Amino acid sequence: VPVDLTTVIVEAVDRSRVPAEDKGIDLRVAGELPRRVHGDADQLTMAFRNLIDNAVRYSPEGTRVGIGLSSRDGIAQVTITDQGIGIEAENQERIFERFYRVDPARSRSTGGTGLGLSIVKHVVSNHGGEVALWSQPGKGSTFTVRLPELEEGLDDLSGLGYGDFRDDDAARLTE
Ligand code: ATP
Ligand code: MG
Numbered sequence: 293v294p295v296d297l298t299t300v301i302v303e304a305v306d307r308s309r310v311p312a313e314d315k316g317i318d319l320r321v322a323g324e325l326p327r328r329v330h331g332d333a334d335q336l337t338m339a340f341r342n343l344i345d346n347a348v349r350y351s352p353e354g355t356r357v358g359i360g361l362s363s364r365d366g367i368a369q370v371t372i373t374d375q376g377i378g379i380e381a382e383n384q385e386r387i388f389e390r391f392y393r394v395d396p397a398r399s400r401s402t403g404g405t406g407l408g409l410s411i412v413k414h415v416v417s418n419h420g421g422e423v424a425l426w427s428q429p430g431k432g433s434t435f436t437v438r439l440p441e442l443e444e445g446l447d448d449l450s451g452l453g454y455g456d457f458r459d460d461d462a463a464r465l466t467e
Contacts, residue, residue, distance in 0.1 A: 294442050295333045297368055298325050304340035307360060308348050316354045323361035327441040329368060331419040339415040342408035343372045343435050349404070351376030351432075367410070370437045378429040388413045388423075403413065
């Protein structure tokens with residue numbers, strides 16, 4: 293099913309508006325509108341919610357969380373950047389594991405189960421995409437999600453009954 297990524301991002305950001313405001317965090321979305329992707333809007337919204345929720349949760353008051361949108365060569369790219377506590381290199385792989393939390397004592401007070409990022413990874417890879425992480429302790433983190441975009445042309449044709457158009461159909465037409 294075609295999914296409008298912009299709508300997904302807006303809905304995901306909305307969920308974090310109040311928590312961000314409570315912490316005096318400046319939450320912003322910038323960039324060009326990505327095109328549509330193929331997939332499940334609810335799952336994608338849940339994945340981006342998790343990333344934005346983390347960015348706000350693991351950042352001190354008065355910092356900035358930025359969500360950047362771009363699109364290049366048929367790939368939509370969404371970056372979630374924070375100026376938070378960051379993640380040590382040795383933990384950067386492990387945080388995508390189920391139930392893994394860097395500092396269980398501290399994160400108990402911030403709530404959560406440690407499932408968020410494992411869900412993110414699953415949802416993104418189910419959509420043919422990937423998640424990358426850049427982070428430096430004390431400086432912040434950037435999570436980058438890349439998703440293949442839908443080819444709009446093909447999608448429009450399917451509505452006209454050319455959904456299963458194949459090479460030999462094309463050959464027949466040009467005969
Ligand atoms: P929840 O299930 O509610 O999402 P969680 O946030 O602890 O709980 P994950 O989202 O999977 O679980 O994140 C795992 C761990 O990775 C976190 O506990 C935290 O230690 C670390 N982490 C995730 N995002 C960030 C971030 N933006 N900055 C710093 N640490 C982070
Ligand atoms: Mg989380």
